[in-house]
Amino acid sequence: MWILTDVILAAIIISLTLRLLRLIKRREVNKASEEVVRWTAAFDQLLKENDNSTAVKETFKILLSDLERLAKLKLSKNLTSMEVVDKLCAKFPDRISERLIELYEIYEPIRFGGRSPSREDIWRFRSKLDELEKICGEIVGEPR
Structure with missing residues (x-):
């Protein structure tokens, strides 16, 4: 049971981390266009x-x-x-x-x-x- 909970928590953490990285990348692209x-x-x-x-x-x-x-x-x-x-x-x-x-x-x-x-x-x-x-x-x- 604990192993299943750990796997689910790890999946949630990885998912949130990937979303955060995508958001940061999108902001950098927008910032680059503002920098012209x-x-x-x-x-x-x-x-x-x-x-x-x-x-x-x-x-x-x-x-x-x-x-x-x-x-x-x-x-x-x-x-x-x-x-x-x-x-x-x-x-x-x-x-x-x-x-x-x-x-x-x-x-x-x-x-x-x-x-x-x-x-x-x-x-x-x-x-x-x-x-x-x-x-x-x-x-x-x-x-x-």
């Missing part, structure tokens, strides 16, 4: 508050951080921007990688060359940022 940042909105805000160079540099930093979190990577803080981009490109589909590389090509001369971005650079950066935002929104299931 509006990079274009952040960029626009930074453009209003700062000069164009600072807006590009800060937005790119935010973008890399968000993509790292979205990819569930824990990258070393000692990596260069290009190394982070390489690691992210390996983790994401080509259409994200292409845009990320294009953004880096705009970012690099501004960050490391010390030059001020032209109007065309700002437009291209925002355009690629918007495309990337849409693609990431699709991936995590967020309509846009």
Whole structure:
């Protein structure tokens, strides 16, 4: 009789544990979709508050951080921007990688060359940022 009671209790405990794990997993998926940042909105805000160079540099930093979190990577803080981009490109589909590389090509001369971005650079950066935002929104299931 005690063995039967123990088996029933064990089955109940296992069942409840599995339900809890499924619930936690569902919440993580929902949280991931909420984590998609509006990079274009952040960029626009930074453009209003700062000069164009600072807006590009800060937005790119935010973008890399968000993509790292979205990819569930824990990258070393000692990596260069290009190394982070390489690691992210390996983790994401080509259409994200292409845009990320294009953004880096705009970012690099501004960050490391010390030059001020032209109007065309700002437009291209925002355009690629918007495309990337849409693609990431699709991936995590967020309509846009």
